[in-house]
Amino acid sequence: MIQDVNFWGVLVPGLVVLAAVALVGTIATIRLLFATGLSRIFAYRPLVELTLFITIYGLLTLYLPSNGLLP
Template sequence: MIVDLNVGGVVIPGLVVLAVVALVAATVTLRILAAAGLYRLFAYRPLVELATFVVIYGLLVQYLPSIGLLP
């Protein structure tokens, strides 16, 4: 179960926190792809960006609770 985050009395859902982490990780990954010139291999860049975010978010949701970072 993914717990909520309490910041100064404001409750932030755990999935939103994971989405922000996934957004940062996807941005870093996409910048590395752009620097390496691998975007030339893909026909539709926005679809690659969305798919990268979804894959990273899915991996975070699946594996963070199982390794004990989130109860």
């Protein structure tokens, strides 16, 4: 299980921190899609944004060590 992260005395669950990182990654990916013009090929934009978030979040939880955010 991913451990809690201590931010100045406030314990935040590790999965919430990963969700915030995934959200930032999703926003960056969406901006990249708009900058390159690739966003025009998708019919339903909110579904693409949701799947991007789920994919990035899943990859973060899969590849980060389970004992905390830092090895």
